[in-house]
Structures are given as structure tokens and as C-alpha cells.
Amino acid sequence: MPAGIFRVCLVVITAIVNHPLLFPKENVTVIENTEEVIQKMKEREENLRTEQLKLEQEIAAQEALAKSSEKARGPEEQYSRNSLSWNFWSALSMVVFLLIELWRQDYQEGNWQDYTNEEDDMSILGRAFKGIILPDKATLANFYERCLQAVTSDIARNRELVEGFADDLLEALRSVCNRDADMEVEESIGIGSMYENWRAHKPLACDFIVPFTPPEPYSFQFETWCSGESVPPDKQGCGVIKICRADETSTGCICDKTKLGEDLLCLLHSRMNQPGQNNHMEDLLCYKDTRYLDSDQVMAWFQVALTKAWNKISHKYEFNLTFSNLAVPGALKIKFRSGKTIAFNLTPVVQYADSDVYFISSFPRSGPTESYTCNIHWFLTFAVCEKRYIQFVSKMLPSNSCHLSCLQILSFLHEKQCSLTGPGSLTNYHLKTVMLHLLQTHPSSEWASKFLGARLQDMLKFLEKSLQEKRLYHFFIGNRNLPEELGIPVEFQRAEPLNLFRPFVLQRSDYRKTMDLFHEMLKNTAALINEYTMHVPNGRAIPLNKEPLQPYLNTTT
Incomplete structure (x- = not known):
């Protein structure tokens, strides 16, 4: 009996999921002749009826056989136990069959999501991008040369x-600070688009x-929360910094391990025990x-400290x-007399x-996250x-490669669209992360200047795919394919990938606004480029908003 019911259900489910009108397959065309369609449906209906009659006969025969075998076997509990076991495995098989069929239908419709195989996904994703026509290669080159290269x-x-x-200013800051009580300030390090040479707009x-x-x-002790299900979304990519003293760590001083004698003094601990300095750091900065x-x-x-330093050198x-x-x-902000x-x-x-x-x-x-955290939670910045990775990759790319040009154009388009429709949750940091991922997946030869349009399309498709999936991984956290020359700490490479778009899962209004902004940017791409570029007969392009360079800074010694 259970086997017969299972076979009936299997036939019905197979007929449903393979019905041409409910689940059309790829490369199958619907017959235009209505009479032929009706005739084929009647033939299929007759076949199904014949199959159903055969199955009903088999069910009846199995019921009779089950009754006779039940008397022969003896105990009724054994039959019930076997029947329940068979029903369980039959139901489980049906569920697995349904899941396989649903997965097959999703795969055929192009919903396969594999973050690591980006080159294969480019052809099946980016549905909104398919209707967008980007300017040709010459227009993009002229636009970049005249509108963005001047900024560079x-x-x-x-x-x-x-x-x-x-x-x-920092040298003056060091001179006004108390070396025994204040923090020690080191040399500054330039970061961001100005030092990566892709700044696209003023100021x-x-x-x-x-x-x-x-x-x-x-000294400092660190505790980090990179990623993972156990880490709250607002704390991912963060950490805390604990201030410790040398006498609280076993490696800080050897005087607690060695008897110095009456004539020897630990200068470290004698300095710590000076009045008024024991708890200075804890009281002021913790x-x-x-x-x-x-x-x-x-x-x-x-x-x-900056105010004191400026007062010292302002003259x-x-x-x-x-x-x-x-x-x-x-x-x-520096303000000149001219305004x-x-x-x-x-x-x-x-x-x-x-x-x-x-x-x-x-x-x-624009950083990797804008979520608010407690005062003791510090963001991790890479x-x-x-900057070092971009410099490292640039040495292996062709001369005049287009990776930074693509990022400049995309950043320019994003900024102009934000000025039209208002800003969204998409930032320049997200755009740079897209470029970093594509630099790792595309061969070096594909970043030549002649592929500017193709790589710009790849960046837009990648970004659209990431927005649709609400998934854009941090480039360094969880990435185990980074070159050893960068010296990324092992704990960050072995961590679970950090999803920069995870807030979109709960913040639906921000997600809709960001998607609307992105789609509007796609639609306005050609118009924005043409608006800031005017074609002339010799094929050159002149920017509409170009301003002469003027000096910014005047100093006296």
C-alpha cells in the first residue's frame, strides 16, 4: 500500500514540475497552433489515465497481499512498525525529490549564487544592467582625459x-605634550584616494x-571581533583597546622575578610610583x-593638543x-584671507x-561601515x-592600466547621482572594494587601457550582483589568497568573511533607497558623461566645468 501511494504521488509531482506551461524549460518553444496543443494535452491525459488505472490495480493487489501476509506474519505491532518506517522513508524521498526539482528550476532561471566564480556569473546576472548602453570606448577615454585627469x-x-x-603641526604637537604623561605621537601616514591616485572630484x-x-x-592590549554569527552586526570589524601597566604583565618587568637587593632600584617601578601619575592614563583616556x-x-x-600646537606656530x-x-x-580647514x-x-x-x-x-x-558603536569599540582600518596592495598590483599590470580610471569614473558617476537624488548607503569604500575583488580575479592583461569600457561594465555588474545578493565581502578579512608581501596578520586572513552589505538585510528602507540610486545611476550614466563632455570635430573632448589652477597655500618663513 505505501509503495503504491508513493508511486502515484511521484507520477503526479513529476507531471506537475515538468508541465510545459507551469515550468517552461530553456530552449523550448511553445507551439503556435492551438489545435496541436489541445491534441497533445488530450494524448497526455489519456496516458495519465491509463497509468492511473494500472497503479490502482497494483494498489488493490498489494492490499490483498498485505492482508494475507499480515495474518501469516503474526503480531500486528511488527507490521505497524514496518509500515510507519516505510512511510517515513517514502515521505523523506518525496521531500528530497521536491527540493531537487525546485533547485533545478532555480538553477535554470539563473539564480545560482557563487561568489568565487565571478567570471561565470557576469553572463547570467546584472539583469537591470542589460538594458543600459554605456558610451563607446573613445567617448569614455576623452571623458576621462579631460574631466578627471585634470583633477588627478x-x-x-x-x-x-x-x-x-x-x-x-605634528612636530609642534609633540613639543607641547608632556612626555611623561601624554600619548606619544608618531609620524603621519597618508591614506585614501588622494594617495591611491583615484580622487575623482573636488574639493x-x-x-x-x-x-x-x-x-x-x-602598553596596549587588543581584542578584536572580526566576523561570525556570534558577533553582533554593529561590532563586526571592531575591537577594544585595554591600557595595561608593566607591573600587571609577567613580561613587563623582571624585578618581580629577581631579587634586586637593597642597593638596587627598579627605575621603571620607581617612575610608576611617582605621585599623581599612577592613574593618569586611566582617568583621562579610559x-x-x-x-x-x-x-x-x-x-x-x-x-x-592640536589647538596648543597651532597656537605655537600660527605666527x-x-x-x-x-x-x-x-x-x-x-x-x-585652512582658510586664506582671500576666502x-x-x-x-x-x-x-x-x-x-x-x-x-x-x-x-x-x-x-566614507568608511566600510557607518553603524554606531560604544565609545570603547574601535573600528579596524586596512x-x-x-594602498600597499594597489601599489603591489600596479607593478604587475600593463603600463597605463585602467583599474584606477574605472574607479574614478564610477566614483564620479556615483557622486553626481547622489547630488541629484540624495545620498544612499553606498559609499566610495564599497566601490573600491569592488575594484580590489576584480583585480584579484581578472588577469593582469585584461586591465590594459584599451579595456576601459569592458572593465567598467564588469565593475557595474559586480556591484549590481552584490546589491541584489546583499553581500559584499571585505577584501582583507577572511581573504586567504593575499600575497605574503602585504604582511596581513594571520588571524584576519583565517577569520570568516565580513559582509559589508549585511546591514541591508534588516534596514529595508536604506536598501530600497540604495538600489533606486544605483539603478538611476545606471540609467543616467550616458547622460552624465555627455553632460560633462562636449564633442568637437577633431574627436577631442572639452570639459564643461574646467577651472584654471590657482595657488592654495602661502607661507612665510
């Missing part, structure tokens, strides 16, 4: 001016990170009643220096375990690693 030429000049002033602003370390006998470094306290300390310069954003610790301004960011960071990974209190601009 300004970067080196602007960067040199700001670097000189930032070094002078030009340099981003610097400033590592700082605690004075002796203090979160209340803890020893975890507080980002707000560090921000306040850094702003006060050397013919401009004013102000904070452009009090919520960001080192967002500074011109130039902005740059000095952001305090803590180096992680002698590597190029840093803890940062807040991102100067900005220095990103």
Missing part, C-alpha cells in the same frame, strides 16, 4: 602643500592617520570605571586654521600588533594595506 594632476600639488604643514582633501602609543610604563580606551576621550585630548603662516567638524577629531579654503583630516589611530592594520575612532569620510 592637481592632487600631487595639493598633497605636497598639505603634507608640509601637517608635519610642522581635494588629504586624509592622514596619526599613530599614537602610551608612555612608559603603559571609559568610566574601566581600562578600555575611550574614543571620545582620545578625540578630546587630540583636539586640545609662521598667513591663514587661519579651524576645526571643520567637531565630531571628527582632526577634521581641519579660499583647503581641508584635510588628521585622525588618531592605534597600531595593531606591529602591522599595517590600525584601530581608528572614526573614518574621515587603509594602509589597501
Whole structure:
């Protein structure tokens, strides 16, 4: 009996999932002649009826056989147990069959999701992108040469001016700080689009990170939360920094292991035990009643130190220096007497375990995440690693490669679309992450300048696919295919991949807004490029908004 029911259900399910009108297969055309369709349906119906009669006869025969065998076997409990066991396996087989059929239908419709096989997915995804026509190769080249390359030429000049002033300001900061009580500030490091040569629009602003370390006998201990289901979404890619003293660690000082004698003195501990300095770091820079470094306290300390440093050297310069954003610790703005301004960011960071990974209190601009965390939770930034990776890959790419050009064009289009429809949750950091992933998956020869249009299409398709799946992995966390020359800590490479689009799963309104912005950007791509480029008979292109270069900085010695 159970076997017969199972076979009947199997035939019915097979007829349903393979019905040409309910689940049409690929490469199958519907017959235009209605009479032929009706005739074929009647023939199939007759075949199904014949099969059903045969199955009913078999069921009746099996029922009779089951009754006779039941009397022959004896105990009724054994038959019931065997019947229930058979029904369980029959039901399980039907469920597996249904799942296989549903998976087959999804696969045929192009819903296969494999993040590592991007080249194969490009042909089946990007449905909204299929109707978009990008400008031709010559138009893109002219647009980049006239509208974006001019901005790139300004970067080196602007960067040199700001670097000189930032070094002078930090040197003055070191001189006004108390070396026995304040943090020790190291040399600044340039990061971001200005130092990766893909800045696409003005105003030009340099981003610097400033590592700082605690004075002796203090040290930092780190705890990171990279990714994983056990880590809350707002804490992924974050960590905490604990301030410790040398007498609290077994490796800090040897005086607790060796008897120094009456005539010897531990200079380290004698310095720690000076009045008024025992709890200075904990009181000023830690979160209340803890020893975890507080980002707000560090921000306040850094702003006060910068103010003192500027007061010491302000007489050397013919401009004013102000904070452009009090919520960001080192967002500074230079204002000349003529009214011109130039902005740059000095952001305090803590180096992680002698590597190029840093803890940062807040991102100067578009960072990998904008979720709010507690004051003791510091973001992990791989900005220095990103700059080094781009430099590393550029050495293996053809001369005049188009990877940075693609990123510049995409960043330009995104900024212009945001000015039209308002900003979304998509940032320049996401765009750069897309480029980094494609640099790792595409051969070096495919990044020649002649493939500018093709690589730009790949970036747009990759970005659309990531938005549709709500999945864009961090390039360094969980990536085990990075070159050893970068020196990425092993714990980050072995961690689970960090999904930068995970907030979209719960924030549906932000997701819809971001998708709408992206699709509008796709539709307006050709119009935006043509708007900022005017074609002339000789095939050259002239920007509509080009301005003459003017000096930014005047100093007196």
C-alpha cells in the first residue's frame, strides 16, 4: 500500500514540475497552433489515465497481499512498525525529490549564487544592467582625459602643500605634550584616494592617520571581533583597546622575578610610583570605571593638543586654521584671507600588533561601515594595506592600466547621482572594494587601457550582483589568497568573511533607497558623461566645468 501511494504521488509531482506551461524549460518553444496543443494535452491525459488505472490495480493487489501476509506474519505491532518506517522513508524521498526539482528550476532561471566564480556569473546576472548602453570606448577615454585627469594632476600639488604643514603641526604637537604623561605621537601616514591616485572630484582633501602609543610604563592590549554569527552586526570589524601597566604583565618587568637587593632600584617601578601619575592614563583616556580606551576621550585630548600646537606656530603662516567638524577629531580647514579654503583630516589611530592594520575612532569620510558603536569599540582600518596592495598590483599590470580610471569614473558617476537624488548607503569604500575583488580575479592583461569600457561594465555588474545578493565581502578579512608581501596578520586572513552589505538585510528602507540610486545611476550614466563632455570635430573632448589652477597655500618663513 505505501509503495503504491508513493508511486502515484511521484507520477503526479513529476507531471506537475515538468508541465510545459507551469515550468517552461530553456530552449523550448511553445507551439503556435492551438489545435496541436489541445491534441497533445488530450494524448497526455489519456496516458495519465491509463497509468492511473494500472497503479490502482497494483494498489488493490498489494492490499490483498498485505492482508494475507499480515495474518501469516503474526503480531500486528511488527507490521505497524514496518509500515510507519516505510512511510517515513517514502515521505523523506518525496521531500528530497521536491527540493531537487525546485533547485533545478532555480538553477535554470539563473539564480545560482557563487561568489568565487565571478567570471561565470557576469553572463547570467546584472539583469537591470542589460538594458543600459554605456558610451563607446573613445567617448569614455576623452571623458576621462579631460574631466578627471585634470583633477588627478592637481592632487600631487595639493598633497605636497598639505603634507608640509601637517608635519610642522605634528612636530609642534609633540613639543607641547608632556612626555611623561601624554600619548606619544608618531609620524603621519597618508591614506585614501588622494594617495591611491583615484580622487575623482573636488574639493581635494588629504586624509592622514596619526599613530599614537602610551608612555612608559603603559602598553596596549587588543581584542578584536572580526566576523561570525556570534558577533553582533554593529561590532563586526571592531575591537577594544585595554591600557595595561608593566607591573600587571609577567613580561613587563623582571624585578618581580629577581631579587634586586637593597642597593638596587627598579627605575621603571620607581617612575610608576611617582605621585599623581599612577592613574593618569586611566582617568583621562579610559571609559568610566574601566581600562578600555575611550574614543571620545582620545578625540578630546587630540583636539586640545592640536589647538596648543597651532597656537605655537600660527605666527609662521598667513591663514587661519579651524576645526571643520567637531565630531571628527582632526577634521581641519585652512582658510586664506582671500576666502579660499583647503581641508584635510588628521585622525588618531592605534597600531595593531606591529602591522599595517590600525584601530581608528572614526573614518574621515566614507568608511566600510557607518553603524554606531560604544565609545570603547574601535573600528579596524586596512587603509594602509589597501594602498600597499594597489601599489603591489600596479607593478604587475600593463603600463597605463585602467583599474584606477574605472574607479574614478564610477566614483564620479556615483557622486553626481547622489547630488541629484540624495545620498544612499553606498559609499566610495564599497566601490573600491569592488575594484580590489576584480583585480584579484581578472588577469593582469585584461586591465590594459584599451579595456576601459569592458572593465567598467564588469565593475557595474559586480556591484549590481552584490546589491541584489546583499553581500559584499571585505577584501582583507577572511581573504586567504593575499600575497605574503602585504604582511596581513594571520588571524584576519583565517577569520570568516565580513559582509559589508549585511546591514541591508534588516534596514529595508536604506536598501530600497540604495538600489533606486544605483539603478538611476545606471540609467543616467550616458547622460552624465555627455553632460560633462562636449564633442568637437577633431574627436577631442572639452570639459564643461574646467577651472584654471590657482595657488592654495602661502607661507612665510
